[in-house]
Amino acid sequence: MRRAVFAIAALATTLVAVGCSSGSKTSGAATTGGGHELVGLFRLTPGAVSGAKTTGTWFRMLQPRGNPKNGPYMVNADSPADGGQATLLQPGTSGGLRTGGYQSQPTPAFDGGGNSMADAITAPTKFFGVKFSISTNETDLQTKTKVAPPTVLDNNGKLTADLSSWAASWNNQNFNQGAPKPVSSTQAQAPGQEQAQRAWDWVSQKWLEAAPKSTVTGGGATGTYDAKTGAFVLEWTSYIDGGPFNGFTGLWHLEGTFEPSGRAPTGA
Amino acid sequence: MLASEAPGEPLVVLDLPSAPPVTRAVAAPVRRPKVPAVALLVFGVLLVVGPIAGGLFSKVASGKQMIDRFAPHMEVDALARYRTDLVTLRQAAGAVDTIYTQQGVAPGRFPGLDAYRGQADAIDRRASTLLDRVTRAEPDYRRTADIGGFDRIPFLVVLFGIVAIYGSCVLLFGARRRARPAVALVLLASAALAVYPFVSDLHRGTTAGQRMLHSFAPFMKHSEVRQLQDDFVVLVTAVGELDTSFRAVPQTGPPAADVAALVDGWPKISSDLASLVGTINDNIGNFNALGDLNTLTRRVGVSGLQGFPWLLVGAGVLGATLAVAATPRRRKET
Numbered sequence: 001m002r003r004a005v006f007a008i009a010a011l012a013t014t015l016v017a018v019g020c021s022s023g024s025k026t027s028g029a030a031t032t033g034g035g036h037e038l039v040g041l042f043r044l045t046p047g048a049v050s051g052a053k054t055t056g057t058w059f060r061m062l063q064p065r066g067n068p069k070n071g072p073y074m075v076n077a078d079s080p081a082d083g084g085q086a087t088l089l090q091p092g093t094s095g096g097l098r099t100g101g102y103q104s105q106p107t108p109a110f111d112g113g114g115n116s117m118a119d120a121i122t123a124p125t126k127f128f129g130v131k132f133s134i135s136t137n138e139t140d141l142q143t144k145t146k147v148a149p150p151t152v153l154d155n156n157g158k159l160t161a162d163l164s165s166w167a168a169s170w171n172n173q174n175f176n177q178g179a180p181k182p183v184s185s186t187q188a189q190a191p192g193q194e195q196a197q198r199a200w201d202w203v204s205q206k207w208l209e210a211a212p213k214s215t216v217t218g219g220g221a222t223g224t225y226d227a228k229t230g231a232f233v234l235e236w237t238s239y240i241d242g243g244p245f246n247g248f249t250g251l252w253h254l255e256g257t258f259e260p261s262g263r264a265p266t267g268a
Numbered sequence: 269m270l271a272s273e274a275p276g277e278p279l280v281v282l283d284l285p286s287a288p289p290v291t292r293a294v295a296a297p298v299r300r301p302k303v304p305a306v307a308l309l310v311f312g313v314l315l316v317v318g319p320i321a322g323g324l325f326s327k328v329a330s331g332k333q334m335i336d337r338f339a340p341h342m343e344v345d346a347l348a349r350y351r352t353d354l355v356t357l358r359q360a361a362g363a364v365d366t367i368y369t370q371q372g373v374a375p376g377r378f379p380g381l382d383a384y385r386g387q388a389d390a391i392d393r394r395a396s397t398l399l400d401r402v403t404r405a406e407p408d409y410r411r412t413a414d415i416g417g418f419d420r421i422p423f424l425v426v427l428f429g430i431v432a433i434y435g436s437c438v439l440l441f442g443a444r445r446r447a448r449p450a451v452a453l454v455l456l457a458s459a460a461l462a463v464y465p466f467v468s469d470l471h472r473g474t475t476a477g478q479r480m481l482h483s484f485a486p487f488m489k490h491s492e493v494r495q496l497q498d499d500f501v502v503l504v505t506a507v508g509e510l511d512t513s514f515r516a517v518p519q520t521g522p523p524a525a526d527v528a529a530l531v532d533g534w535p536k537i538s539s540d541l542a543s544l545v546g547t548i549n550d551n552i553g554n555f556n557a558l559g560d561l562n563t564l565t566r567r568v569g570v571s572g573l574q575g576f577p578w579l580l581v582g583a584g585v586l587g588a589t590l591a592v593a594a595t596p597r598r599r600k601e602t
Contacts, residue, residue: 063501064494064497074501074504075380075505075508076508077380077505077507077508077509077511077512077513078508078511078512084508113535113536114535114536114538114539115535128504128507128508128534128538129507129508129511129531129534129535129538130534130535130538130539171535171538171539171542172539172542172543173539173542173543173546186550188326188329188330188332188333188334188554188557189329190325190326190328190329190419190422191329191419191420191423193325193329242546242549242550243542243546243549243550244497244500244541244542244543244545244546244549245497245542246493246497246546246549246550247494247497248497
């Protein structure tokens with residue numbers, strides 16, 4: 001009888017542990033998956049349309065209840081690509097995405113017309129009459145969660161990336177469009193709850209040896225890399241959780257050339 | 269002893285009369301009423317455990333967050349702007365119909381506008397209904413938002429519970445001299461709890477809050493958000509065509525002006541719509557938590573959220589009554 005109770009308790013503990021850990025990982029864990037970290041500038045090739053083919057860097061927005069194969073996608077009348085189903089992106093003032101540091105949203109983030117002022121990674125691009133753009137931020141603009149800077153690992157030509165800080169801004173709204181996704185930190189909190197939680201986290205990590213809480217969930221971006229030419233492709237999908245476009249999904253395709261360099265200064 | 273007696277000589281034994289006994293008034297025995305003190309202890313424990321076990325802290329915090337997040341949308345200016353947005357959309361829908369008729373635009377040439385023409389009335393009706401509900405709820409929202417320290421109510425209840433536990437323990441087991449200060453402390457805490465709803469306007473605020481919940485209920489749903497998103501997709505596609513391919517269609521006079529007003533005003537209109545839909549979507553959980561608070565009070569026999577202040581008053585009065593009843597008293601001499 002005692003053995004049976006012990007076995008059930010052990011099984012339950014294991015199930016709870018597995019349940020709690022599945023699908024989520026600790027911030028920064030993407031960098032421990034092996035491979036060589038690529039630190040520098042992922043210079044973006046401008047998006048273009050060649051016949052029926054879309055090349056370079058682009059973005060699509062999948063409507064709720066749709067799927068990547070059949071859509072339906074949002075049709076951006078301001079885009080000539082694929083009947084407006086894809087929006088072409090041009091490199092920003094930095095030339096593209098920097099890893100090892102953030103390319104944060106400027107202040108102010110929007111002009112009077114709701115157009116995004118972030119122009120480092122991609123040039124602000126018209127999306128339904130209003131320009132949107134991209135930034136990477138230490139504290140995610142939508143979820144208010146601290147996230148790792150963009151990190152890309154090369155494993156014999158296969159890329160895995162933590163782009164959890166990738167954020168789109170459009171019409172006075174911010175959407176996390178990263179992969180993996182940051183866990184939201186915007187839940188209501190009673191006065192003093194945050195401080196109490198912080199104190200408990202400190203105690204549990206120091207004396208109970210508890211692992212730090214997950215700050216991201218889901219898989220990261222993936223892609224390919226040619227070490228000889230520096231040519232890369234990075235792709236991912238990112239579900240919009242919360243806000244006016246809750247349930248929509250962004251599909252991102254970055255293409256270009258990697259240029260190794262030192263880590264970007266924080267907050268650049 | 270005699271001073272003249274030489275040292276070493278034995279003392280003379282004196283046979284003195286016994287001293288009269290010291291008489292003191294016999295104190296009447298002190299009675300510690302145990303039943304009210306135990307009741308106060310149990311009541312205190314309930315007040316400490318209840319809010320924690322019932323999730324009162326998170327529910328109240330959720331309610332506060334919802335109220336804060338809706339603040340920009342409940343401003344008179346914002347509501348007037350939304351009304352103007354709807355007028356712009358309505359006029360543009362009519363203008364598109366006119367241009368279609370005037371220019372003989374064939375169906376299928378502009379699929380986005382075709383869809384919009386087919387749904388414009390329904391979209392307008394839904395948006396107007398939503399705006400009417402929000403506008404009607406504005407005075408009640410304002411009164412609810414004016415409740416002072418709404419998110420601190422659970423702390424007040426728990427604090428009172430701790431004081432009640434302390435007071436009852438002193439009354440049951442403590443030194444007699446500490447009994448009266450302990451009772452005074454419980455009475456003070458009871459008074460604070462009972463008076464708080466009136467000082468903070470809670471009694472008016474919760475009545476308004478209950479009405480606000482009733483007004484918000486029809487649109488604080490995921491199905492409503494999905495409908496608004498679908499309407500947004502129709503609108504955004506139509507405006508996209510108006511701003512691009514539809515420009516090729518000749519447009520003059522008032523219809524052209526109405527279409528131009530929509531295209532020019534679209535960034536603001538879409539920003540307003542996106543912001544409101546986002547706020548609704550992101551606060552459905554908070555709204556439900558506030559609704560739980562409403563049903564929580566029903567469970568204990570009080571009429572919804574508006575009974576909440578009277579629960580606090582009742583708790584204060586009960587605590588004070590028990591503390592007074594548990595105060596140690598001397599038994600009357602018979």
